[in-house]
Amino acid sequence: MNLEVARRRYPLRGNTFGARQARLLTMIRFLTAGESHGQGLVVVLEGVPAGLAISEAEIQGELGRRRLGFGRGPRMRFEKDELTLLGGIRHGRTLGSPIAIEIHNSEWPKWQEEMSPSLGATTKPLSTPRPGHADLTGMLKYGFDDARDVLERASARETAARVVAGAIAKKMLAEIGVSILSHVISLGQVSLLVEELPQPKDLAEIDASEIRCFDRSKEELMIAEIKAAAKVGDSLGGAAQVVAWGVPVGLGSHVHWDRRIDGLLAHALMSIQAIKAVEIGDGIEVSSKLGSQAHDAVFWDSQENSYYRTTDRAGGVEGGMTTGAPLIMTAYMKPLATLNRPVLETVDVATKQATVSFKERTDVTAVPAMGVVAETMVALVLLDEAVRKFGGDSVSEFVRNYSSYVQALGNTDSKSQGTHL
Numbered sequence: 001m002n003l004e005v006a007r008r009r010y011p012l013r014g015n016t017f018g019a020r021q022a023r024l025l026t027m028i029r030f031l032t033a034g035e036s037h038g039q040g041l042v043v044v045l046e047g048v049p050a051g052l053a054i055s056e057a058e059i060q061g062e063l064g065r066r067r068l069g070f071g072r073g074p075r076m077r078f079e080k081d082e083l084t085l086l087g088g089i090r091h092g093r094t095l096g097s098p099i100a101i102e103i104h105n106s107e108w109p110k111w112q113e114e115m116s117p118s119l120g121a122t123t124k125p126l127s128t129p130r131p132g133h134a135d136l137t138g139m140l141k142y143g144f145d146d147a148r149d150v151l152e153r154a155s156a157r158e159t160a161a162r163v164v165a166g167a168i169a170k171k172m173l174a175e176i177g178v179s180i181l182s183h184v185i186s187l188g189q190v191s192l193l194v195e196e197l198p199q200p201k202d203l204a205e206i207d208a209s210e211i212r213c214f215d216r217s218k219e220e221l222m223i224a225e226i227k228a229a230a231k232v233g234d235s236l237g238g239a240a241q242v243v244a245w246g247v248p249v250g251l252g253s254h255v256h257w258d259r260r261i262d263g264l265l266a267h268a269l270m271s272i273q274a275i276k277a278v279e280i281g282d283g284i285e286v287s288s289k290l291g292s293q294a295h296d297a298v299f300w301d302s303q304e305n306s307y308y309r310t311t312d313r314a315g316g317v318e319g320g321m322t323t324g325a326p327l328i329m330t331a332y333m334k335p336l337a338t339l340n341r342p343v344l345e346t347v348d349v350a351t352k353q354a355t356v357s358f359k360e361r362t363d364v365t366a367v368p369a370m371g372v373v374a375e376t377m378v379a380l381v382l383l384d385e386a387v388r389k390f391g392g393d394s395v396s397e398f399v400r401n402y403s404s405y406v407q408a409l410g411n412t413d414s415k416s417q418g419t420h421l
C-alpha cells in the first residue's frame with residue numbers, strides 16, 4: 001500500500017508516518033483561546049475519560065494557587081477567574097466528551113472599548129516595543145503597528161486557561177496515585193540547595209505561603225530581594241522545581257524521538273512564557289561528573305520482590321521512559337520584560353527614533369505562579385501518556401487497566417516509595 005493511501009485509510013494509526021502523524025496520536029488535547037484583557041479565556045480539553053468527579057471548587061483551588069505569590073502585580077489581587085463550565089461535565093462528573101470551560105476576566109468592562117472585536121475603537125497604538133516580550137517580533141511577523149495586537153495573546157494570562165485543564169488532569173492522575181507539586185528553589189540571587197527530595201506533605205505545608213519556598217529563612221531573603229527590585233522598578237526571575245510522585249514505570253518510550261517523555265516534558269515546560277531552561281533530575285550537575293558517579297544503581301529487594309534504587313539523579317527518567325522514581329524537573333524563568341521604570345532601550349516603530357519601552361502594569365516576579373503552571377504542564381503530559389498506556393473510556397476502566405499493569409510488574413506496594421520499581 002502506498003503511503004498516501006495508508007494515510008487516508010489509517011489517519012490515526014501508528015508512528016510509522018513520522019512526527020506530524022505521531023502528534024495526531026495525542027490522547028489528551030487542549031486548546032486555549034482569548035486575550036489577556038478580552039472578555040475571557042476559553043479552554044477545550046479533550047480525551048478525559050468519563051466518570052471523573054470534578055467540581056468548580058477544585059478548579060478554583062488551582063486557579064487560586066496560580067494567583068498567589070509575592071511580587072505579582074495588582075491584577076492578581078482583584079482578578080476572580082470566574083468560571084463557567086460550558087460542556088463535558090454533568091452533575092459533577094466528566095462525560096467523556098470535550099470539556100469546555102470559560103474564565104471570565106474581571107476587568108472586561110474597563111477594557112471593553114480598547115479590546116472590542118468590532119470596528120470603531122480608536123486607541124493610540126503602542127509603538128515602543130518591550131525588549132524581551134513578544135512585541136517587536138510579533139509585530140514584524142504578523143504585520144501589526146500596535147504592540148497590543150501581539151501582547152494580548154503573548155501575555156501569560158493565558159496560563160490561567162492551562163491551569164483549568166491542569167486541574168482536571170491532576171484529578172485524573174490522582175486516580176492512579178500520582179500527585180504533583182512545585183516549590184521555588186531560586187529567586188533573583190537567592191537560591192537553595194535541595195539536598196533531600198521534598199515529600200508531598202512538605203510541599204503541601206508551604207502551599208499557601210507567599211513564595212512557596214520550604215526554607216523560611218531563604219523565603220525572607222527572596223521577599224527582601226523582590227521588595228528591593230520593586231522599589232527601583234525592576235524585575236526578577238528564578239526557578240521552580242516540580243516533583244511528581246507515584247508515577248508508574250514506563251510512561252513515554254525510547255522507540256521514537258517524539259515519544260521520549262523527557263522531550264515531551266521539556267517541550268511542555270519550555271512552552272511556558274519566560275521559561276528559558278529546563279532541567280531533568282540532576283542534569284546539569286551530572287554533566288561534569290564521571291559516569292561512575294552520575295547514575296542510579298539498581299538493587300534487588302528479595303523480600304519486597306522488587307528492584308529499587310537509592311538515588312534519583314536521573315529525575316525519574318531513563319531512555320525516555322519514567323522509571324517509577326519521583327519525576328523531578330526544574331524550570332528556569334528569566335526576569336520579566338516589563339519594567340515599572342522603563343530603561344530598556346528600544347525604537348519607536350512609527351518614527352524609528354530611539355526611545356525606551358512602554359510601561360504596562362506588570363508583575364515584579366512570577367516565579368511561584370510559574371511553578372503552578374509548570375505543575376499543570378507536567379500533569380497534562382503525564383495524563384496524555386497514561387491514557388495512551390492504560391486507555392479506557394471510563395475512569396474505572398482506566399484504573400482497572402493501570403492496576404493490572406502494576407500487578408503484572410510484580411509489586412504494587414513498593415511503587416509508592418518512589419525509588420522502588
Ligand SMILES: Cc1cc2nc3c(=O)[nH]c(=O)nc-3n(C[C@H](O)[C@H](O)[C@H](O)COP(=O)(O)O)c2cc1C
Binds near residue numbers: 134336366
Ligand atoms: C505566570 C506568569 C506571569 C507573567 N507576568 C509577566 C508580567 O507581569 N510582565 C511581563 O513582562 N512578563 C510576564 N510574564 C512573561 C511574559 O509573558 C513573557 O516573557 C512573554 O510572553 C515573552 O515570551 P518569552 O519570554 O517566552 O520569550 C509572565 C509569565 C508567567 C509564566
Ligand SMILES: C=C(O[C@@H]1CC(C(=O)O)=C[C@@H](OP(=O)(O)O)[C@H]1O)C(=O)O
Binds near residue numbers: 036073074075361
Ligand atoms: C494577567 C495575568 O498575568 C499577566 C501576565 C503579563 C504578561 O505580560 O505575561 C502581564 C500582566 O498583565 P496585566 O497588565 O493584565 O496585569 C500580568 O498580570 C495572569 O497571570 O492572570
